Amino acid sequence: MSTYTQPHAETSITATDLDSWPLPAEWVLEGDPSPGGTVISRSDDSRIVRGVWECTPGTFKWVFSYDETLVVAAGRATVELDTGDTVELEPGVLAFFGRGHEATWTVHETLRKAFHADSPDPLPF
Numbered sequence: 001m002s003t004y005t006q007p008h009a010e011t012s013i014t015a016t017d018l019d020s021w022p023l024p025a026e027w028v029l030e031g032d033p034s035p036g037g038t039v040i041s042r043s044d045d046s047r048i049v050r051g052v053w054e055c056t057p058g059t060f061k062w063v064f065s066y067d068e069t070l071v072v073a074a075g076r077a078t079v080e081l082d083t084g085d086t087v088e089l090e091p092g093v094l095a096f097f098g099r100g101h102e103a104t105w106t107v108h109e110t111l112r113k114a115f116h117a118d119s120p121d122p123l124p125f
Contacts, residue, residue, distance in 0.1 A: 003043065003044050003045075010040070011038070011040045011052065013052055013073040013112065013113075013114045014073050014074060014112065016038055016040075016052050017038065018036035018037055018038050018052065018053075018054055019036055019037065019038060020034075020035075020036050021035045021036055021037045021053070021125065022034075022035065023035060023060050027060045027061040027062070028058065028059075028060050029058075029059040029060055029061065029104065030058060030059040030106075031057055031058030031059060032056070032058055033055050033056055033057065033058025033059070033060050033105075033107055034055065034056045034058075035053065035054065035055040035056075036053070036054050036055075037051055037052060037053040037054070037125065038051050038052050039051040039125060040052065042123075045122060046122035046123050047118065047119050047120065047121065047122060047123065048116070048117070048118050048119075048123075049116075049117045049123045049125060050114070050115065050116050050117070051114070051115055051125070052073075052112065052113070052114055052115070053112070053113055053115055054075075054110060054111065054112040054113075055077075055105075055107050055110070055111050056107065056110050057107045057108060057109065057110065058106075058107055059104065059105065059106045059107075060104070060105055061102065061103070061104055061105075062102070062103045062104075062105055063101075063102050063103075064097050064098065064099050064100065064101045064102070064103065065099060065119065065121075066099050066117045066118060066119035066123060067096070067097070067098055067099045067117070067118045067119070068096070068097045068115055068116070068117050068118075069094070069095070069096050069115070069116045070089075070094070070095055070096075070097075070113045070114065070115040070116070071092075071093070071094045071095075071113060071114050072089045072090060072091050072092065072093045072095075072111065072112070072113050073091060073112045073113060073114060074091055074109075074110070074111070074112040075089075075090075075091070075107065075108075075109045075110045075111035075112055076088075076089065076090045076107075076108045076109045076111065077089045077105055077106060077107045077108060077109075077111045078105075078106045078108070079095075079097075079103050079104070079105050079106075080103060080104045080106075081097075081101055081102075081103050082101055082102040082103065083101065089111060089113070099119065
């Protein structure tokens, strides 16, 4: 069971400052997507992380090494999963992506989301 040193955290999804979280160059397929993020809470074992993430328009590959639940605050993107499913993300959409899947993200309008990531292994962010 994960525990938290910080039992309470809050932030504005739309107004919080973000750090640069660059994509590996080989994952970028089109355009110049520029992602950034911030962590608002993390379990002591770093297996559960919650935060805010944003990315400018472009297309890139992504590998889900963790389960992710997200809610979109702004922007628009299309996520094509290796299962053949397509997920349209826009403000107000709540989505879940399972660990072990690969996806192609096409960000049409700068996308900002709040996320909850859960992994059996410590997460790097």
